[in-house]
Amino acid sequence: MQASPLDLAQSLKEEGYLIDEESATTLFLSLALGKPCLIEGPAGVGKTQLALALARTEKRKLIRLQCYEGLDLNKALYDWNYAKQLLRLQLSKTEEWDEIKVDLFSEEFLLTRPLLESILSPVPVLLLIDELDKSDEEFESFLLELLAERQVTIPELGTISAKTSPIVILTSNNTRDFSDALRRRCIHIYLAYPTLELEISILRSQAPELSDRLVKDVCEFVARVRKLSLQKPPSVSETIDFARALKALQKETLNYGELMGTLSVLLKYPKDIAKLEERLKKWETEASQRLE
Template sequence: MHTSPGELAQALKQEGYMIDLETATTLFLGLYLKKPCLIEGPAGVGKTHLAIALAKAERRKLIRLQCYEGLDITKALYDWNYAKQLLRLQLAKTDDWEKIKLNLFSEEFLLARPLLESIRSEEPVLLLIDELDKSDEEFESFLLELLAEQQVTIPELGTITSKANPIVILTSNNSRDFSDALRRRCIHIYLTYPTLEREMSILSSQVPDLTEQLVQEVCEFVAKVRKLPLQKLPSVSESIDFACALKALQKDKVNYSNLMGLLNVLLKYPKDIVKLEERLKKWDSELKVRMD
């Protein structure tokens, strides 16, 4: 484990993730206190990437549970191998029924899903419960035992306690709020879009052969776009893609009047592209007036 927030930030940087000292401090304290970290913020600000980089920095195997509407314990925690159970029944003798009944729900027939896999792991792991807000409140309540005590209960087998104390990271895009019970069990981190200076640092590290001037122009342009009322604002990864696209087309600056085809890299919805195209005409006119 890293001994200070600064050391943790440096380790994450080596894994390609730039983090500010305040966020690094909160994350460090979550690790030190051995509490789950709930990372919230808009889509595309790097919540999942932070968890992945942390797993690498801490030299832990990543176990990921992607949440969705209707997720239940048979997909998240465990299920039974019904085909194998049926085969066992077919091969059994009738007078062995009592013994068979007990064995059918033993670990031999258990299928471990991500939550159980992380609890039973002998090696240190990082459990990423991604986009928890997409699941329902029933599943959220089910998680409380794992978050508070690092254990899970399977009715047929009893309580299974963690062997290696997994790091638990939960992410949310804020599509719904969580209960006080869940928040009480977690250290809270809120990520938003980076400052201009930080995004320039990220872009320079990810696309190192761009000129400093182009990096600044891309970040300033993306910052302006994020102020528009769009359905989906461009993420950091999309600003990186945009910069790479400019490089591929051998463009050395962001020209408002010549971004044909490039906006599709930055934005994901046709109506957002139309809205930005209209705004670009205005920005281009304003720029020409200033230059005159």
């Protein structure tokens, strides 16, 4: 663990992730207090990337559970190896059922899923529970024991406590609210879209081949686009892709009149693209008037 929030921010920077001072302090306290960290914010602001960079910084194996609608314990926690259990039954015809039953539901026949894998790991890991808001409230309730006590309960085996204490990171795109019980167990970070200065730094870090002028032009343009009423504002990764697309077209500056055909790199919905194309005509006119 890093000695201070500043050290943590520097270590994350060395792994290619730039974080603001406030978020670095909150994340540091999560690690220092041994509490799960719930990272919330719009899609594409770097929540998952922060968890990945933290795993590298802390030199921990990453175990990732990608949440989705309908996720259940058989996919998230454990399942039984039914084929192996059936074979055991076929080879145990002379044994008493009570003896066989105890054997069938032992760790030998257990298939570990990400949550249980993080609990049973003999070395410290980082458990990333990604996009928790896509799962249902029943699954959220199940997580409470893991988040609070670093243990899980399997009916056939009982309670299993963590061999080492995993770092637990949860992410959410805020598509639904969480219970007070879950929030109470976590320390929270809200990642918004980066400031202009931070996004310029991120773009320079991730795409050093770009000229300073193009980096500045693209980040100022994207900041302006995000102020529009869009179905999905551009994410940081889309900013990077857009800047690289302009570079591929041998552009060293951004010109409003030369962006047709490039906007689908930045925006993902036809209505958003159409809205921006219409706005570009106005921006181009305004820019021309300023030059006159």
